[in-house]
Amino acid sequence: MAKKYIILDTETTGTGELDRVIQLGFMVLGEKKIEVQNEFFTTDVPINYAAMEVHGITPDMLEGKSPCKESASYKRLQELNTDENYIIIHNAKFDIDMLAKEGFKTQMKVIDTLRVAKHIFPDEEAHRLQYFRYKMGLYLDEQKEADELGITIKAHDAIGDVLVLKLFLSKLKEAVLAQFPTENPVEKMVDLTLTPILIKSFNFGKYKGKTLAEVAASDAAYLRWMLGGMDNLDDDMRYSINTALGV
Structure with a gap:
């Protein structure tokens, strides 16, 4: 069976522990015809206004x-969830953690294009998908691609972002x-x-x-205090501090 590449994005009620997925969009590559999935969901968790401001999904859009x-x-995503397939997401941990709340545990190989971009383009001022959309001129090609796939382009919409990510993936590759x-x-x-990212400088705190x-x-x-005293220190910063200290 041919390997499949699932380019995916979600939109959610917010970014907190109790928030849930309200839109799932993905494309399946690896066969002659690209499969497109895009669906909205109801949930008992209300959409917070900060999230609504970003993605524009309102409660009436989820009715029914x-x-x-x-x-x-x-x-369909569960059917694709095998170890020979690849799931491709920008900032994968967020979406995978959100899908885990719905009972989805990925068996696929994970490509996080945000982490890959930080390795490959370490000196870029930002690594957001929308930044690369403009920096790399992806927006010049997206309408033609959208028309072929029957997709409406809208920033911070799950399937719209998947389309941009598909174009970005080609450049990143x-x-x-x-x-x-x-x-x-x-x-x-x-x-x-899976490789730790070497962070060069502080973007927070007294040494920003x-x-x-x-x-x-x-x-x-x-x-050394950060290593021992900050419980929320992420793995990349821990690795980078140890490198700076010569550990």
């Missing part, structure tokens, strides 16, 4: 819809191949997704704007 787990698109010409670019993206190397030289005790 099925819950996520009972939907055709969710059931080219960049990965250029940097790692002897490796399979798809498998390299899986590998980079300073490089970790500078702080290691001037106030190594502060970095």
